[in-house]
Amino acid sequence: MGQNNESTSTNKQSVAWKVFSAFVSDDQISVTEDELLSYATNDLKLNLNELPEGMREDLIPILLAYMNVWTGWKYKGDFLAGKFTKMHYFERFQKYMCYKMKNTVQWVYAAGIVKDLDDQQIKPVILNKSNNNTDLEFSPYAIEIQCPPDMLSTLVFSNIGDDLIMKQHRAAVWQDLSTTQLLNWPHVEVRFRTQDICFVRRQETEFFRYLNFLPPESSQISESRIEHVENLPSYGRQKDCYSYIFLKEYMKVYMKALQSTGKVSSSKLEEIQTILSQFLGDVKDIDVNNSMATDTVVLFRLSPVPFSRNKKMAGKDDAEGKDERVAFCEILHPKIELVLFYFRAEQKDTPTLGFTYTDKIEISNRLNVILPDISYKCTYCKLDYKGRNSREMLLDHLKNNHKMEEQVRCTLCNKYFNVGNLAACRWQHKCHQHPPAESETVVEKE
Ligand SMILES: [Zn+2]
Numbered sequence: 001m002g003q004n005n006e007s008t009s010t011n012k013q014s015v016a017w018k019v020f021s022a023f024v025s026d027d028q029i030s031v032t033e034d035e036l037l038s039y040a041t042n043d044l045k046l047n048l049n050e051l052p053e054g055m056r057e058d059l060i061p062i063l064l065a066y067m068n069v070w071t072g073w074k075y076k077g078d079f080l081a082g083k084f085t086k087m088h089y090f091e092r093f094q095k096y097m098c099y100k101m102k103n104t105v106q107w108v109y110a111a112g113i114v115k116d117l118d119d120q121q122i123k124p125v126i127l128n129k130s131n132n133n134t135d136l137e138f139s140p141y142a143i144e145i146q147c148p149p150d151m152l153s154t155l156v157f158s159n160i161g162d163d164l165i166m167k168q169h170r171a172a173v174w175q176d177l178s179t180t181q182l183l184n185w186p187h188v189e190v191r192f193r194t195q196d197i198c199f200v201r202r203q204e205t206e207f208f209r210y211l212n213f214l215p216p217e218s219s220q221i222s223e224s225r226i227e228h229v230e231n232l233p234s235y236g237r238q239k240d241c242y243s244y245i246f247l248k249e250y251m252k253v254y255m256k257a258l259q260s261t262g263k264v265s266s267s268k269l270e271e272i273q274t275i276l277s278q279f280l281g282d283v284k285d286i287d288v289n290n291s292m293a294t295d296t297v298v299l300f301r302l303s304p305v306p307f308s309r310n311k312k313m314a315g316k317d318d319a320e321g322k323d324e325r326v327a328f329c330e331i332l333h334p335k336i337e338l339v340l341f342y343f344r345a346e347q348k349d350t351p352t353l354g355f356t357y358t359d360k361i362e363i364s365n366r367l368n369v370i371l372p373d374i375s376y377k378c379t380y381c382k383l384d385y386k387g388r389n390s391r392e393m394l395l396d397h398l399k400n401n402h403k404m405e406e407q408v409r410c411t412l413c414n415k416y417f418n419v420g421n422l423a424a425c426r427w428q429h430k431c432h433q434h435p436p437a438e439s440e441t442v443v444e445k446e
């Protein structure tokens with residue numbers, strides 16, 4: 001332990017030490033209100049003059065409540081058995097108290113901000129942890145919503161007077177998803193594996209959730225498509241780079257071989273074809289020398305502009321800013337994480353393009369040689385679907401447990417889109433390229 005003379009936490013005369021000792025030995029002590037306030041200011045470094053409104057009078061009950069519910073008390077037996085020193089035990093207690101009280105103050109600040117209906121400078125409250133935990137500019141505090149997926153898609157917040165309320169609205173009617181839509185649906189991951197190729201494609205749509213009065217401000221187009229690149233350890237495998245053209249030509253030969261067996265159902269062929277074309281689409285979107293390297297994780301944005309949802313419980317639109325109800329805002333940034341683990345197609349020395357493995361498929365009678373291994377994952381629920389019907393199992397899961405996605409609004413052109421329509425075309429729409437043309441691929445809802 002470093003010697004920190006500034007801290008009074010090791011002072012055995014301190015109120016904190018007295019209270020802690022009493023808890024540890026089950027002793028009765030009496031502590032005055034002033035002593036507890038000095039604990040808050042000296043040990044926990046709270047500035048009483050800067051406390052949010054309404055918190056000062058509750059400070060002592062809150063302090064005592066946290067002292068009582070500390071999970072560390074369950075190690076009292078270990079402490080009494082001499083497994084660690086009292087000082088060590090005490091320091092853990094102090095750390096917990098500092099953390100809890102600091103968070104509580106931030107929480108009350110946030111609640112105060114939400115309550116302040118006249119404040120147009122309102123800062124949103126993130127309800128899920130942002131990837132960047134240090135970026136709190138966006139929100140006074142960050143908490144995570146942990147709820148069943150269908151609740152997440154039907155959640156709505158509002159206020160009645162000063163009270164915040166949370167409710168579920170009715171789920172939108174389920175629309176059956178095509179394979180393309182499924183692959184671009186939030187929380188869906190697919191893993192494709194054959195003897196020649198193995199890749200994982202994961203939807204990494206980023207969600208910011210917060211409460212606010214106004215819809216999110218329109219945003220800028222982000223210039224960079226790629227957000228993150230990470231090299232994986234290749235465990236002795238050779239790291240290689242393959243051109244888009246070569247991958248595409250290989251996949252053509254592979255699909256032809258599958259078809260020629262006559263043993264693969266048309267629905268399976270469609271599924272495989274779609275997975276491969278989404279993969280090729282990714283390689284094109286990533287746009288690094290028109291190629292893809294193995295053992296490299298690439299996180300990239302499907303859409304250069306984020307989408308938003310702004311849900312209120314009932315009533316008219318607040319375009320004039322007159323509506324003083326709190327809304328539940330979500331910002332979605334559709335992203336894909338792609339990893340090509342290996343591609344080791346052995347090209348044959350023939351005038352036409354041919355590969356050892358695709359030839360093997362053509363002459364095989366066994367489905368376990370012919371069919372690729374396709375598994376899906378719901379990354380929200382952390383569920384794996386393997387085997388021949390993996391796609392159908394995931395679709396059932398989404399239909400029954402997640403329900404339909406609510407429509408979203410482009411933060412640039414402010415138009416509403418059906419998530420199914422966006423997912424069908426890799427979340428692309430024309431607004432960020434040029435003004436919406438008649439050839440808009442996505443049907444607008446409004
Ligand atoms: Zn799920």
Ligand SMILES: [Zn+2]
Nearest residue numbers: 410412413431
């Ligand atoms: Zn747009």
